[in-house]
Structures are given as C-alpha cells and as structure tokens.
Amino acid sequence: METLTDQELAAAHMARYDLGPGYPQLEPPSWFAEIVNSEEVRAASLSFPPAWNPRRSVKVDQDIESAVRSLLRIPESAHVMPTFSGSVALDRAMTAVVRLARHRGCTNVRVITTSPSIDIMKLFLSERSEIEPTFVRAKDSSEPPFILDSQAFCEAVGSSCERFPESMHVALLTSPENPTGEIWTIEQLESVSRLCRDLKAVLMVDHCFLLAGVQDATPPAVWDVAQPGLDWIGIWDTGKTLGLNEEKLGFIVSGGESLPEKVSSAVNTVQFGVARRQKMSLAKILSHERFSQYTRQLRQACLDNADVLRDTFSDHAQFLLRTPRAGSFALIDCAHLGMTDESIRKELLKRDVGVIAGRVFFHAEPVPSSYLRLALAREPMHFKESVLKLRYELLRM
Numbered sequence: 001m002e003t004l005t006d007q008e009l010a011a012a013h014m015a016r017y018d019l020g021p022g023y024p025q026l027e028p029p030s031w032f033a034e035i036v037n038s039e040e041v042r043a044a045s046l047s048f049p050p051a052w053n054p055r056r057s058v059k060v061d062q063d064i065e066s067a068v069r070s071l072l073r074i075p076e077s078a079h080v081m082p083t084f085s086g087s088v089a090l091d092r093a094m095t096a097v098v099r100l101a102r103h104r105g106c107t108n109v110r111v112i113t114t115s116p117s118i119d120i121m122k123l124f125l126s127e128r129s130e131i132e133p134t135f136v137r138a139k140d141s142s143e144p145p146f147i148l149d150s151q152a153f154c155e156a157v158g159s160s161c162e163r164f165p166e167s168m169h170v171a172l173l174t175s176p177e178n179p180t181g182e183i184w185t186i187e188q189l190e191s192v193s194r195l196c197r198d199l200k201a202v203l204m205v206d207h208c209f210l211l212a213g214v215q216d217a218t219p220p221a222v223w224d225v226a227q228p229g230l231d232w233i234g235i236w237d238t239g240k241t242l243g244l245n246e247e248k249l250g251f252i253v254s255g256g257e258s259l260p261e262k263v264s265s266a267v268n269t270v271q272f273g274v275a276r277r278q279k280m281s282l283a284k285i286l287s288h289e290r291f292s293q294y295t296r297q298l299r300q301a302c303l304d305n306a307d308v309l310r311d312t313f314s315d316h317a318q319f320l321l322r323t324p325r326a327g328s329f330a331l332i333d334c335a336h337l338g339m340t341d342e343s344i345r346k347e348l349l350k351r352d353v354g355v356i357a358g359r360v361f362f363h364a365e366p367v368p369s370s371y372l373r374l375a376l377a378r379e380p381m382h383f384k385e386s387v388l389k390l391r392y393e394l395l396r397m
C-alpha cells in the first residue's frame, strides 16, 4: 500500500487542487523574502577561510539554537541538535534510543505509541529488528471520534514494563497529532512523564505541528514536563509552520543522564552539519519581531478554511467532517459512498483533486476505510476553489 509520502507526492505532482501535503502553501510575508534573498545570507553561504573563520561558524550555530530555544521556551538544561528535517530527527532519535538500550544491556526496545498517528512512525519502527511496537487505539467510537485515550496508553506502558523487564521501553507520542489534530494536555503529559520516570522508560514526543496549532495557545511540550531522572526526547521542525518548499530544519531536543550524548553521536553518524544558509535565514525568521504575527495568521487561515469547508458541505450532512483542535488538517468521512478511501483518492486524483486516504494513519484493527485527510494551510481563495471542486467530484461518484 502507498505511504503518506507517496500519496502526498502524487497529489503535489498531479493535482491542480492540491489538498494533500501538510506543509503550508501560503504566500509568505514580504520580510521572509528579504531574509531569504539577503546579501548577508548569500555571501555567508559562499564564504570560505580565511574570509570565513571559526568564530563566525560558532555564531551561526549559536544563533539558530538560541532562536529555537527562545521560540519554544526550551529550558537551559536541555540539549538541542539541528538536523535536516522532522523525519531525519525522528529517525536519529530512534537510533539514539537503540544505542541507549545497548548501553543499558537491554535485549530489545519496546515502543508503545498511538493509532491513528503519522505513518512514518510505523515505517521507522518496522525498519529496526530490535524494536517491537505496540499501538494503542484512540477512542474511535466517541463523538467526535479518535480522542486520545491517555488512560489506555499509560496502562499499555505499565503492563509492557511489567511483562518485559529485560526490554527498554519508549512511550512515543505525537502532539498535535497528524491527522486528527488531537493534543496531549499538560496533565496527560505530566502523568505519562511521571510514569516513564518511575519505570525508567524513555518519553519521546513528536511536536512537529507545535506552532501550527489552532487558536492562540501553543500546546504543551515534553520539555515543560521533563523532570529529573527522566530520559526524554522532543522533535520539532520548521517545515509544518513555514512551508518554504522543503527549505526546512528538524531539531532533536533531549534530556536525561546519557540520552543527549547518544543523540549527538546518532546525528553525527549521518551529518557533518546542515546548510549554513538555512541556519542563518531560519534563525532570522524565527527570531523576527513579526514571527508570532505570522504564526497567528497561519492559524487563522486554517480556522477560516475549516469554516469554508463546513459551509461548503453544510447541505450534505452525509459527509461527516472532523475539523481539528490543533494542526492543519481536516478529516471527511465518505462512508455513504460505499467506496474505499483509496479508490476515492485515486478517482479524485484523475479529476485533478489531491487528498490523502485516511487508512495510512491507522495501525491497529479495525482500520476505518472511509476517511480522507484534507490540508487546511492553503491560500483562502485557492482553498475555496479546491473544496468546491472536491464537493462537485464527490457528489458525482
């Protein structure tokens, strides 16, 4: 079956009305262009010693790190490491955990995570023979469906630790979640964090959509609940917020006794560094005085587009919509069409509309097969045209 990335690429390459990839496709403010095209950034990218010197290299690294630290309110004690993207950050975080397990003499790693959730998690886990995953299902029969079941999650972590004391355990969460937009509250994160500390399990949270949250509040992060004795990792990347056509960086934030050191060595296995140009321009964008205004506009565009989606389908109650609490996706349930999500997706693609088949996000039975994921972070006019076209084509099926 095709993965999320395969489907996103198909939508981006084939559909004029592209509601596939989650990256924002909104015209950036003019100050972005001033930074990206600035002479300072271009000249630094093309400078070599002796014109360039170690002091300037250190400054570039310090600037991007302090921009990310102050934007995300990451405590001093945490370790921050840049890498190419969110996926590379997740991949290296997983490798760091496997190295920690070897260091502790554990026989294998048991990862407890959620379903539905982003499919790259599952793909990464299946690539590593030393990892055994467990997927805890959301409450899919609740209204709205797919509410996180934090109690079931904590029970699963507890019972895995009890049954397999020779394994290392990882509690792996995503907040805001892709595609449901569910977030882990501070109380829920605190209880998972306490549990992990007591059971010597690692807490890993993917926060890639952290700043693409709906409304003003930024969801709580793992570093807000990290406590002495806990080994933890948080992932963040710029791609879900800035949408600069794949110009992005991922970050691995970590804490605990030996995890930061394992993260550094895992990252250094695949990279000497990331592009100087990207570190410079992203540091300037993230610390710009108008950056929070930009993220507010992005969130507002997602909220407005969600309203447009609801209005467009208001006379067609047979299509059930689920608009998010955070993040930038909506789900539409097309069960009444009697077709699978995958066949609807393929049919829509032929008719110039790009969407994602919801089943790629489900990793535990029963897997629903009637949801489509729609990206909300789009130019308002283009989004409206796209959902009108989507409705027109769905009603013809």
Ligand SMILES: Cc1ncc(COP(=O)(O)O)c(C=O)c1O
Residues within 6 Å of the ligand: 022, 085, 086, 087, 088, 090, 118, 120, 174, 177, 178, 206, 208, 209, 237, 239, 248, 250
């Ligand atoms: C929750 C989440 N984490 C990580 C990633 C991977 O990020 P990147 O595109 O930077 O590789 C994605 C991609 O969609 C995602 O949704």
